[in-house]
Amino acid sequence: MQPRSLEPWKTLSTKIIFEALPWLTLSVEEVQLPDGQVVSDYYHIQLQDYVVVFVQLPTDEVILLRQYKHGAGRVSLTLPGGGLAAGEPPLAAAQRELLEETGYEAEDWQLLCPFVTSANYRCSQGYVFVAKNAHQIAEPSSGDLEEMEIVLMSPIEVIEAVQQGEVVVLGALTAIALALNPNFRY
Incomplete structure (x- = not known):
């Protein structure tokens, strides 16, 4: 056909x-x-267009953030990320957000996929990145209104957290699903 x-x-x-x-x-x-x-x-x-970063340490632990998300009205586990500044390339935004929110930088970066949040109204363009071999070089200093706690989890623990409803942000769920799928290639 x-x-x-x-x-x-x-x-x-x-x-x-x-x-x-x-x-x-x-x-x-x-x-x-x-x-x-x-x-x-x-x-x-x-x-505002945004980035989401699935970050792994050399130990394979994943960096998550536990924080209150006002749009969801609850505390959720999420991934580092945030809005792109005007004219800022998505990779630069991902690297900046990772450093600001966690104090980490990573050696290996890969764009998993860009996606539109709402197919009928657009809303925003999201960019999902995987960053590997991350190491901490500074203290977090996001300057955001949000309080956050850095949480390190094994990939299995991340999947369990998703299954238990601890991750409610769509961008984070998308990044986790794609990053932990060994057959996904963009």
Whole structure:
């Protein structure tokens, strides 16, 4: 069965409704579908693009952070990561976030995959990295509003934490699933 060729929608106009840079822009677009139909009120949500880093030490232990996540309304285990600054390449952001949040740097870096948070509204672009052979060179100094605790776990303990519902952030879950899948290749 031959897949049919699908055409992208055309954006005819965009009107910003609300903006709180760099965190959020809400706009309404007028779009034209491939069949010619025009939709005059297609909403687009733009959040800050971000990175998530699955980090392993030479011992294979994984660096996680235990912190309160206000969007989830609870404490969760998560991975180092954060927003990209304007014009900042994703790898540079991943390296900066790892150092700020944990005080670690890593020798080996690999982009596992970029992904869009919401297929219909975009929201943000996430970049999942794996960093290996990490070692601590400084004390954490994220400057974030969030208190966090560094937690080192074996890969098996990370899987158990996911199964017990201790990891609730989608980007962290995605990174863990991809990083611990020996058959995944990007």
